[in-house]
Amino acid sequence: MIEILVDEQKHGFEAGVTAAEVLADKDAIAARVDGRLVDLSVRLEESCTVEPVRFGSEEGRKIFWHSGAHLMAQAVKQLFPEAKPTIGPAIPDGFYYDFDVPKPFTDEDLGRIEERMKKLAKKQIPIIHKWFPREQAIKFFSERGETYKLEIIKDLPDKRISVYEQGDFVDLCRGPHVPNTGRIKAIKLLSVAGAYWRGDENNRMLSRIYGIVFPTEGQLKEHLARLEQAKLHDHRKLGPALDIFSFHEEAGAGLVFWHPKGATIRRLIQNYWNREHLAAGYQLVVTPHIGRGRLWQQSGHYDHYREDMYTFMVDNEEYVLKPMNCPGHMLIYRTKVRSYRDLPLRMAEWGTVYRNERSGVLHGTIRVRGFTQDDAHIFCTPGQVEDEIFGVIKLSLKMLRAFGFTDFNVDLSVRDPKHLDKYLGTDEQWDLAEKSLISALERSGLKYHRAEGEAVFYGPKIDIKLLDSLGREWQCSTCQFDFNLGDRFKLYYMGEDGKHHSVYLVHRTVLGSIERFVGILVEHYGGAFPTWLAPVQARVMTVTDKEIGYARNVVRQLVAAGVRVEIDTRSDKIAYKVAEAERLKIPYMLVTGAREAQKQVVSLRRHGKGNLGTFSIEATLAQIGEQANVPG
RNA sequence: GCCCAUGUAGCUCAGUCGGUAGAGCACUUCCUUGGUAAGGAAGUGGUCGCCGGUUCGACUCCGGCCGUGGGCUCCA
Numbered sequence: 001m002i003e004i005l006v007d008e009q010k011h012g013f014e015a016g017v018t019a020a021e022v023l024a025d026k027d028a029i030a031a032r033v034d035g036r037l038v039d040l041s042v043r044l045e046e047s048c049t050v051e052p053v054r055f056g057s058e059e060g061r062k063i064f065w066h067s068g069a070h071l072m073a074q075a076v077k078q079l080f081p082e083a084k085p086t087i088g089p090a091i092p093d094g095f096y097y098d099f100d101v102p103k104p105f106t107d108e109d110l111g112r113i114e115e116r117m118k119k120l121a122k123k124q125i126p127i128i129h130k131w132f133p134r135e136q137a138i139k140f141f142s143e144r145g146e147t148y149k150l151e152i153i154k155d156l157p158d159k160r161i162s163v164y165e166q167g168d169f170v171d172l173c174r175g176p177h178v179p180n181t182g183r184i185k186a187i188k189l190l191s192v193a194g195a196y197w198r199g200d201e202n203n204r205m206l207s208r209i210y211g212i213v214f215p216t217e218g219q220l221k222e223h224l225a226r227l228e229q230a231k232l233h234d235h236r237k238l239g240p241a242l243d244i245f246s247f248h249e250e251a252g253a254g255l256v257f258w259h260p261k262g263a264t265i266r267r268l269i270q271n272y273w274n275r276e277h278l279a280a281g282y283q284l285v286v287t288p289h290i291g292r293g294r295l296w297q298q299s300g301h302y303d304h305y306r307e308d309m310y311t312f313m314v315d316n317e318e319y320v321l322k323p324m325n326c327p328g329h330m331l332i333y334r335t336k337v338r339s340y341r342d343l344p345l346r347m348a349e350w351g352t353v354y355r356n357e358r359s360g361v362l363h364g365t366i367r368v369r370g371f372t373q374d375d376a377h378i379f380c381t382p383g384q385v386e387d388e389i390f391g392v393i394k395l396s397l398k399m400l401r402a403f404g405f406t407d408f409n410v411d412l413s414v415r416d417p418k419h420l421d422k423y424l425g426t427d428e429q430w431d432l433a434e435k436s437l438i439s440a441l442e443r444s445g446l447k448y449h450r451a452e453g454e455a456v457f458y459g460p461k462i463d464i465k466l467l468d469s470l471g472r473e474w475q476c477s478t479c480q481f482d483f484n485l486g487d488r489f490k491l492y493y494m495g496e497d498g499k500h501h502s503v504y505l506v507h508r509t510v511l512g513s514i515e516r517f518v519g520i521l522v523e524h525y526g527g528a529f530p531t532w533l534a535p536v537q538a539r540v541m542t543v544t545d546k547e548i549g550y551a552r553n554v555v556r557q558l559v560a561a562g563v564r565v566e567i568d569t570r571s572d573k574i575a576y577k578v579a580e581a582e583r584l585k586i587p588y589m590l591v592t593g594a595r596e597a598q599k600q601v602v603s604l605r606r607h608g609k610g611n612l613g614t615f616s617i618e619a620t621l622a623q624i625g626e627q628a629n630v631p632g
Numbered sequence: 633g634c635c636c637a638u639g640u641a642g643c644u645c646a647g648u649c650g651g652u653a654g655a656g657c658a659c660u661u662c663c664u665u666g667g668u669a670a671g672g673a674a675g676u677g678g679u680c681g682c683c684g685g686u687u688c689g690a691c692u693c694c695g696g697c698c699g700u701g702g703g704c705u706c707c708a
Binding site: 096104105106107190191192193194195196199200201205206207208210236240241247248249250252253299300301303304305307308323324326355357358359360361362363367456457458484541542543544545546571572573574575576577578579580581582583589591593594595603605610611 | 633634635636637642643663664665666667668669670671681682698699700701702703704705706707708
C-alpha cells in the first residue's frame with residue numbers, strides 16, 4: 001500500500017496504480033505528481049501527491065495543444081510520407097509543426113490534413129509513452145529517414161530517449177500527452193508559413209503549419225469568434241476606412257500618409273504629451289533629419305545599424321537620414337559645460353526617423369520605415385538616477401492610463417550573468433542602474449518580470465507592455481540606461497568638487513512612436529475613439545432642408561466652444577444619415593429637425609448607445625465638453 | 633531578405649477553358665423632405681498592380697519587379 005494525497009486528502013492505493021485511476025477525473029488530460037507533469041498512464045510506485053491537469057490551466061492547454069501538434073504530424077505523415085517532421089511545439093494560441101517537404105504545403109493541403117486529423121481523432125488512438133535506448137532511437141529514426149530527429153537526439157545527453165507512439169506515428173518527445181487522440185474534439189488548421197530550421201536563415205526553409213485544437217466544439221467556435229473580433233479591430237482596415245491614413249504603392253512601402261483626421265489624432269496626442277512633459281520638467285528640442293555619416297560613426301550606430309540606415313552622397317561625402325535622435329541630443333548637451341546644478345536635464349523631441357526595415361516585417365502603421373518617436377534623454381548624476389527612473393515610470397503609466405489602458409506587463413531586462421563580457425559599462429554602473437530600476441519599480445507598486453540576459457549591450461532597461469481591449473500585448477514605453485553614448489560623446493558635468501564626472505544617460509519613450517501608437521489605439525478602440533481623441537466629435541444632421549439654417553447655427557455654437565464638428569445637410573433620410581455617422585463611429589450625433597428648431601434644442605445620440613433624448617445647446621455642450629477632457 | 637498566398641472601379645467582390653470586363657456600396661445629377669443603422673431613378677468611373685516574353689490576339693499563360701497578407705528572421 002502507498003499513500004497518495006489527492007485534493008488535500010490522503011488515500012491508500014496499491015503500488016502501481018495509474019494516475020488516471022487515482023484521479024478518476026474525466027476532464028484531466030495529464031497529472032502533476034509531486035509537482036512534475038506526467039501522463040495519466042504513469043504508474044505510481046511510491047507515496048506522493050497527485051493533482052489533475054485540465055485544459056483550463058495554462059499548462060493543460062500546452063499539453064493539449066502539443067498533442068494536437070502530434071496528431072497533425074501523424075496526419076501529415078500519412079498523407080505526405082516524404083515529409084520529414086522537425087519540431088512541433090505548443091504556442092500561446094495553439095501549436096505549429098515544421099516539416100521538411102519537397103514542395104511547401106498550400107492552403108488546399110490544410111483541408112485534407114484537417115480531415116485526416118478528424119478521422120484519426122475519432123479512432124481514439126492510444127498515445128503511449130516509451131523509452132528507447134539511445135542506440136535504438138537512433139536506429140529507429142534513421143530507418144525512417146527522419147534526419148531532423150536524429151539531429152535533435154545528437155544534442156540530448158540522456159542514455160534513454162523518450163518517444164510517444166500513436167498508431168503508426170512515433171515522435172521523439174518529452175511529453176506529457178493526452179491519453180488518446182479521442183480527447184481532441186475540435187480541430188482547425190489556420191495557416192501555412194515558411195520557417196527556418198532552428199530559426200536560422202542560413203538553414204533550410206521548412207514548411208510550417210499553424211493550428212489549434214480544443215476538447216469541445218464550443219471552445220473552437222469561441223476562439224474563432226475572437227479571431228473575427230480581432231479582424232474587426234484591425235487598424236489596417238479601419239485606418240483607411242475611417243479616413244485616418246493611407247499607404248501608396250507609388251510612394252513606397254512602410255511610409256504613412258496621414259489624412260486630416262489622422263493628423264488631428266496625432267495633434268491631440270502630441271498636445272497632451274507636450275503638456276504632460278513640460279509639466280514634468282522636460283525641455284523640447286528639434287534636430288535635423290539628415291546628418292554627416294561621421295556623426296553616426298561617432299555614436300556607434302554606423303557599425304551596428306548600417307544595414308537599416310538610408311544613406312546618400314552630398315558633395316562626395318556620405319550623409320544619412322537619421323535613424324535615431326540620440327546623437328543630436330548629445331550634441332546639444334555638449335554645447336556648454338553643464339554644472340551638477342543644471343541636472344537632471346530632460347531633453348525631449350518628436351523626432352521623425354527613417355529606418356530601412358526589412359520588407360517582411362512591415363505591418364500597417366505599427367511597423368513602418370518612417371516614424372516619429374516621442375523620444376527623450378535624461379542626463380543626470382548618480383544620485384538622481386532613481387528619482388528620474390521613478391518619474392519616467394510614473395509619467396508613462398499616467399499617460400497610458402489616460403489613453404484607456406489599464407493592464408500592463410512590465411519587464412526588467414538585465415545582463416546575462418554568464419556572459420558579462422558582452423556588455424559595455426562598469427559593474428558599478430550596471431549595479432547602480434539595476435538597483436535604481438528595481439526600487440523605482442517597487443515604489444510604483446508594479447509587478448514585473450525579471451528577464452536575465454535581455455538587456456541590450458549598453459545598459460539595463462524597463463519595458464512596459466500594455467494589454468489592449470482584446471487582451472493583446474503591445475510594447476510601447478521603454479526606459480533604458482545608456483553606458484555607451486556618454487563615453488562616445490564625452491559627456492560630463494562639473495561636480496560640486498570642481499571635477500569632471502560622467503553623466504548617467506537614460507533613454508526613454510512613453511508611446512514608442514506615434515504611428516505605432518495610433519495604430520494600437522485604433523485596434524484597442526476598434527476605431528471608436530473616446531470623445532477627447534475623436535477627430536470628429538459630433539455631426540449635426542438635418543431631417544429636412546427647412547432646418548439647414550438652424551443646423552448651421554448649432555454648428556457655429558459648437559465650433560465656438562471648441563468642438564470638432566461636421567454637418568450633414570444632404571437630402572437623405574435621417575435614418576440613412578444616422579447609419580453613416582454610426583459607421584464612422586462619430587461619438588455624438590445631433591439631430592436638428594423641425595421640433596428641435598422650434599424649441600432651440602437638439603436631439604442627441606451617442607455612438608453605440610442610441611438616442612439620449614433632447615437637450616438644450618448648453619446642456620449638449622456641457623455633456624460633450626466633459627467627455628472631451630483628457631481622462632485622469 | 634526568405635517561404636507561401638495574393639493584387640479586377642474609391643470599397644467589397646464576380647468573371648473570362650486566351651477574343652481588351654460586371655454587380656452591390658460609394659460618388660454625381662434628378663425625383664423624394666422623409667424623425668434615429670441604408671427611399672427611388674439615371675449617370676460617371678477600370679491601361680484587370682507595373683515591365684517584359686509567348687501568341688494573329690494576354691486581364692487570362694510564362695518571367696522579372698512592386699505592393700499587400702500569413703509566418704520566419706531582424707528590432708542599435
